[in-house]
Structures are given as C-alpha cells and as structure tokens.
Amino acid sequence: MPRRSARRATVIGGGPNGLAAAVSLARAGYAVHVLEAAAAVGGGVRSEEGPLPGFVSDVCSAVHPAAYASPFFRAFGRDRIDWIVPEASYAHPLDGGRSAIAWRDLDRTADALGTDARAWRALLRPLTRRIDALVETTGSSLLQVPPHPVTALRYGLRMLEQGTAMSARTFRGEEAAALFAGVAAHANAALPSPGAAAAGLLLAAHGHAGGWAYPRGGAQRIADALVDDLRAHGGTIETDAGVGDLSSLDWGDPARGDVLVLAGSPRLALTLRDVPAAYAGALRRYRYGAAAAKVDFALDGPVPWADPAVALAPTVHVGGTRDEIRASENAVAQGRVSAAPYVLVVQPSVLDATRAPEGKHVLWSYIHVPANSDLDATELITRQIARFAPGFRDRILASRAVAARDRVRTNPAEIGGDIFGGAFTIVQALRRPVVARSPWRTPMPGVYLASASTPPGPGVNGMAGWHAARTVLADAGERVSLADLFG
Missing domain, CATH: 3.90.660 (Polyamine Oxidase; Chain A, domain 2)
Structure with a gap:
C-alpha cells in the first residue's frame, strides 16, 4: 500500500491490542506513534527480572x-x-x-x-x-x-x-x-x-x-515481535509517557484523517472535549x-x-x-x-x-x-x-x-486490579463498553477504542486492536483484510 505520511495515528497504550492496532495502521501507511505509560512496552505481555537476579517473571499474562x-x-x-x-x-x-x-x-x-x-x-x-x-x-x-x-x-x-x-x-x-x-x-x-x-x-x-x-523467554517476546514490526514500518514508541487527560493532547486533525486510538480503559475517552452525553453515560455505566x-x-x-x-x-x-x-x-x-x-x-x-x-x-x-x-x-x-x-x-x-x-x-488499564478490562459477564459481552455493532468507533471524530474493554474482550489475541485498525481504515474508505496487510 502507498504510504500516507500526512495521516497520523496516535495510540495510547503499548499492550498487545495497542501494538496490534499500531502495526496494522503502520503497514497501511499511517505515521504511528505509541504512548506507553510504563517504563517498558508490553502491557499485558510484559516480562521482567525477579524475584531474584536471573529469574524472568511475567508481569501479567503468562500462557497464551x-x-x-x-x-x-x-x-x-x-x-x-x-x-x-x-x-x-x-x-x-x-x-x-x-x-x-x-x-x-x-x-x-x-x-x-x-x-x-x-x-x-x-x-x-x-x-x-x-x-x-x-x-x-x-x-x-x-x-x-x-x-x-x-x-x-x-x-x-x-x-x-x-x-x-x-x-x-x-x-x-x-x-x-x-x-x-x-x-x-x-x-x-x-x-x-x-x-x-x-x-x-x-x-x-x-x-x-x-x-x-x-x-520461550517470557510473554515479553510477543511485545518484542510487534515492536520490531512497528519500527520496521516507520512507527515510533515513547515510554514513561502516561496520559491522564486527553483534552490537551496534540494528536492531530481528524478532518485531515488523523486518528487517536485508545488501547487502555475507555474511561480515558471521558477526558476529551465534547463527548456526547449519552456516550459519556454509557462509558460511566460500564462495570469493572x-x-x-x-x-x-x-x-x-x-x-x-x-x-x-x-x-x-x-x-x-x-x-x-x-x-x-x-x-x-x-x-x-x-x-x-x-x-x-x-x-x-x-x-x-x-x-x-x-x-x-x-x-x-x-x-x-x-x-x-x-x-x-x-x-x-x-x-x-x-x-x-x-x-x-x-x-x-x-x-x-x-x-x-x-x-x-x-x-x-x-498498567493504568487495570482499574481496581481488574486484568480483564471489565467484568466478564454475558451482559457486558454485549455492552463492551457500549451497545453497538462496531464498538471500536466512538462518536468523537477520529477517536477509536482498542482495548480488552471492546470485543472480543480479554485474552492476548490482538483482535481488539485489529478491529479498531480495520474500523479506522473502513472509515477512511479502505476495506482491508489481514491478508492485505500481512499476506
């Protein structure tokens, strides 16, 4: 696909879904920048040394x-x-x-x-x-x-x-x-x-x-593979870059095709300006x-x-x-x-x-x-x-x-220590985080959701990130499949 460097994609959250969205959009030609709150990228697929030197423990998920x-x-x-x-x-x-x-x-x-x-x-x-x-x-x-x-x-x-x-x-x-x-x-x-x-x-x-x-080597290997691909396609990552308020974040101009992808808690979307009252109410009702x-x-x-x-x-x-x-x-x-x-x-x-x-x-x-x-x-x-x-x-x-x-x-997405991005119930499988056929799209222009708080829910599968990226591309007039990007 031709590269469209004029279009920016800012991804908040460097976990598996955020990285899946970032990789997909970078391969589709977007100039992608990932902001990760932690000192290391990976979110739910991070590993670190401990509890003693020479031991490698997974921070969140361990088997996939x-x-x-x-x-x-x-x-x-x-x-x-x-x-x-x-x-x-x-x-x-x-x-x-x-x-x-x-x-x-x-x-x-x-x-x-x-x-x-x-x-x-x-x-x-x-x-x-x-x-x-x-x-x-x-x-x-x-x-x-x-x-x-x-x-x-x-x-x-x-x-x-x-x-x-x-x-x-x-x-x-x-x-x-x-x-x-x-x-x-x-x-x-x-x-x-x-x-x-x-x-x-x-x-x-x-x-x-x-x-x-x-x-082999820990869950971090999943994140490492995604990061390598993202960087190979021009994407960049910034760690220690927590974002608690989106109202002052310069993520671009949606009229130009720039997008903001939120791969953490949907609550972060409430800090944007001009969030419709009905949508804000639905996000507040979403239960962890x-x-x-x-x-x-x-x-x-x-x-x-x-x-x-x-x-x-x-x-x-x-x-x-x-x-x-x-x-x-x-x-x-x-x-x-x-x-x-x-x-x-x-x-x-x-x-x-x-x-x-x-x-x-x-x-x-x-x-x-x-x-x-x-x-x-x-x-x-x-x-x-x-x-x-x-x-x-x-x-x-x-x-x-x-x-x-x-x-x-x-991991700011783990509200109250909930590692699943929201209570795992049948009701919330239908309302994740809102009742919509395409819940990755928000009513705010250029803003999308890509976390485990959206379908298909918890589990390291990258699918919420892919669905968010696919929705971004569809809204830009491009019908793109996984085979188109990775085949």
Missing part, C-alpha cells in the same frame, strides 16, 4: 492459547515467536496425590476420566473440531450476525448448560468436575455462570486443539470486575507435586474440588477472599530453561480478590500449593507480591 490461535497473530506470523506447545495443557491436583490432566489429545484426557470419558468428549469434541470457526465466532462483536451459525448455536447451548445448575449433572466423578471448574474459574466470576462457562469452554477447546502455548493479587516465586528446584504428572503441565489450577473452587470464586463475587482460594499457577521453567538459573525454577501465581484489595496473597498461595505439593515452602528462595490495588501503577 488465544494468541496462538488468533487470526491476527496467524496473519502477523506465529513463527516470529518461539512458541512452546506442551502436551499437557493444564493440570488439576486433588487431595490424596491424585490429579486430572487436560492433555492436548482429547481422547487421552477423556480415557483417564473413567465414567466421565463420554461426557468430556461430548462436551468438547464438537468445539475442538471446529476451533477455527469457534475462534472466528467469538472474535468479534456478538451483536453481529455470527459467521458460523451452527458453531455459535453449539457453543451457546453448552454455555447455558455449564453456566447454570444443569452443570451439576454433566460429570459424575470428582476429577472431570474439578478439571472443568478450574478452567471456568479463569473468568473471575461467580460459578456457575454463563460468562464463566463461555470462558471455560473456549479455553478448554483451545487446550485440545492448538494447545496452551507460551513464548474483581481483581487479581499476584505472587512470583523463585524456587530452589521444581514444585514437589504429590502427583509427579502435574509437573508435565506448565499451567496448574490449584483449588481442590469443584465445590471448593465454586466456594472460592463466589466468595470473591460477594466481596470476600476464601481461606482456601482458587490459585492459578504457571510453572514456565518446567519446559523453558531460559526462565531461571540452572537447576532453579520460577513460579507465577495469582488469586482472585475484590477490586482494590490490598491483600498480600503470599501466605494464602503458599499454603494452597503446599497442600498438593508437600515441601513447597522449603523450595522458596524469594517471592514478590503485587496487591490488586497496586496493579494500576504499572
């Missing part, structure tokens, strides 16, 4: 099945990143040295679930077989006509089944019930609920299709959800799981039975923290030796907490992991905790 399956990243080029695709997508330890493992091989997973083998296959095989159609169906605004109606119907019916009291009848055994509860609990929502079921079904389907991949309290550990060896098979899965859901996980997540929904919380654990160094010194390991973990919580989750997480890995406490060399209320200091 959505990125690996994303149409944006497929077009961008997955081979730009050294992906690790484990055979075991996720594990779920249980008391008594037992565990359930979600292998990438669906039949291997189901066969180990005994009496629930048939139910596991019936729940997930139709979605796994149509994973590309499912990704496309869930990858845009739900107010549009679904591109794959049959897949959308199957997904919707299973969501209603697993998101209501009917879910109690799906599995008879403790292992299968816990295995699905652990993946549904990613949504940080009440259980059972349609929103949590939707998230769990999509994530579980990814686990049996492409797998729960993650980049519960938060995450995170702890990184440096370990003097691998986690000593009671069942050694758990060490085969980089991602581990720690929390016990389905009933225990539901009690933990429902406590958070009621503004409390359970004494035995659900813990999302990632042990990347079991397959990635670059993440820790030889013989050592790094562990990433968080629990769900109410918004703005100041809780240091170190002891709660340590106790829960040690329940299923006796001796874990003795392996700890150092730890570093980040309370929910402190997350906004490194």
Whole structure:
C-alpha cells in the first residue's frame, strides 16, 4: 500500500491490542506513534527480572492459547515467536496425590476420566473440531450476525448448560468436575455462570486443539515481535509517557484523517472535549470486575507435586474440588477472599530453561480478590500449593507480591486490579463498553477504542486492536483484510 505520511495515528497504550492496532495502521501507511505509560512496552505481555537476579517473571499474562490461535497473530506470523506447545495443557491436583490432566489429545484426557470419558468428549469434541470457526465466532462483536451459525448455536447451548445448575449433572466423578471448574474459574466470576462457562469452554477447546502455548523467554517476546514490526514500518514508541487527560493532547486533525486510538480503559475517552452525553453515560455505566493479587516465586528446584504428572503441565489450577473452587470464586463475587482460594499457577521453567538459573525454577501465581484489595496473597498461595505439593515452602528462595490495588501503577488499564478490562459477564459481552455493532468507533471524530474493554474482550489475541485498525481504515474508505496487510 502507498504510504500516507500526512495521516497520523496516535495510540495510547503499548499492550498487545495497542501494538496490534499500531502495526496494522503502520503497514497501511499511517505515521504511528505509541504512548506507553510504563517504563517498558508490553502491557499485558510484559516480562521482567525477579524475584531474584536471573529469574524472568511475567508481569501479567503468562500462557497464551488465544494468541496462538488468533487470526491476527496467524496473519502477523506465529513463527516470529518461539512458541512452546506442551502436551499437557493444564493440570488439576486433588487431595490424596491424585490429579486430572487436560492433555492436548482429547481422547487421552477423556480415557483417564473413567465414567466421565463420554461426557468430556461430548462436551468438547464438537468445539475442538471446529476451533477455527469457534475462534472466528467469538472474535468479534456478538451483536453481529455470527459467521458460523451452527458453531455459535453449539457453543451457546453448552454455555447455558455449564453456566447454570444443569452443570451439576454433566460429570459424575470428582476429577472431570474439578478439571472443568478450574478452567471456568479463569473468568473471575461467580460459578456457575454463563460468562464463566463461555470462558471455560473456549479455553478448554483451545487446550485440545492448538494447545496452551507460551513464548520461550517470557510473554515479553510477543511485545518484542510487534515492536520490531512497528519500527520496521516507520512507527515510533515513547515510554514513561502516561496520559491522564486527553483534552490537551496534540494528536492531530481528524478532518485531515488523523486518528487517536485508545488501547487502555475507555474511561480515558471521558477526558476529551465534547463527548456526547449519552456516550459519556454509557462509558460511566460500564462495570469493572474483581481483581487479581499476584505472587512470583523463585524456587530452589521444581514444585514437589504429590502427583509427579502435574509437573508435565506448565499451567496448574490449584483449588481442590469443584465445590471448593465454586466456594472460592463466589466468595470473591460477594466481596470476600476464601481461606482456601482458587490459585492459578504457571510453572514456565518446567519446559523453558531460559526462565531461571540452572537447576532453579520460577513460579507465577495469582488469586482472585475484590477490586482494590490490598491483600498480600503470599501466605494464602503458599499454603494452597503446599497442600498438593508437600515441601513447597522449603523450595522458596524469594517471592514478590503485587496487591490488586497496586496493579494500576504499572498498567493504568487495570482499574481496581481488574486484568480483564471489565467484568466478564454475558451482559457486558454485549455492552463492551457500549451497545453497538462496531464498538471500536466512538462518536468523537477520529477517536477509536482498542482495548480488552471492546470485543472480543480479554485474552492476548490482538483482535481488539485489529478491529479498531480495520474500523479506522473502513472509515477512511479502505476495506482491508489481514491478508492485505500481512499476506
């Protein structure tokens, strides 16, 4: 495409969606400048050294099945990143040295679930077989006509089944019930609920299709690949450049075709001049959800799981039975923290030796907490992991905790410590952040939204950024596909 250097694109936020929008617009000929509040670019895909020298911890996301399956990243080029695709997508330890493992091989997973083998296959095989159609169906605004109606119907019916009291009848055994509860609990929502079921079904389907991949060297590698491409196409990035008020920002002239792309909280748009009252009201009604309290550990060896098979899965859901996980997540929904919380654990160094010194390991973990919580989750997480890995406490060399209320200091988009860009409910899937077929476009000339607060919502997939860029180009009279820009 011919370069149109007269047209400027200013992108606020250098996370995966902001960078996806920036790369797309730069390739389409815009002069792109990214403003990032933190000292390093990456947002939800940032990595840093710690808790000790030589250990590499991910600041936010750590495992990226959505990125690996994303149409944006497929077009961008997955081979730009050294992906690790484990055979075991996720594990779920249980008391008594037992565990359930979600292998990438669906039949291997189901066969180990005994009496629930048939139910596991019936729940997930139709979605796994149509994973590309499912990704496309869930990858845009739900107010549009679904591109794959049959897949959308199957997904919707299973969501209603697993998101209501009917879910109690799906599995008879403790292992299968816990295995699905652990993946549904990613949504940080009440259980059972349609929103949590939707998230769990999509994530579980990814686990049996492409797998729960993650980049060798840390999540930062995703940001690095995008930054390299942006700079190769003339884009620039400015860090330590937080913008709290857009009213005085010189981002250009929309009459000339200049655009402002907001890849953080939509609340920032309220600082613009002349925001229509109805739109401002809709943004104020948009609701943020519960938060995450995170702890990184440096370990003097691998986690000593009671069942050694758990060490085969980089991602581990720690929390016990389905009933225990539901009690933990429902406590958070009621503004409390359970004494035995659900813990999302990632042990990347079991397959990635670059993440820790030889013989050592790094562990990433968080629990769900109410918004703005100041809780240091170190002891709660340590106790829960040690329940299923006796001796874990003795392996700890150092730890570093980040309370929910402190997350906004490194990522202004994480309001109250909400890492999903808004409460994950069915209502807010339709109103994200406003009810519109193209919610990436705002009523303010030249201003667009490109964060996880817009469809398709949370998850490192770059699609909100791509949709924002595509909308910019459509408004400029250009119908552009991913293949046009990256083919």
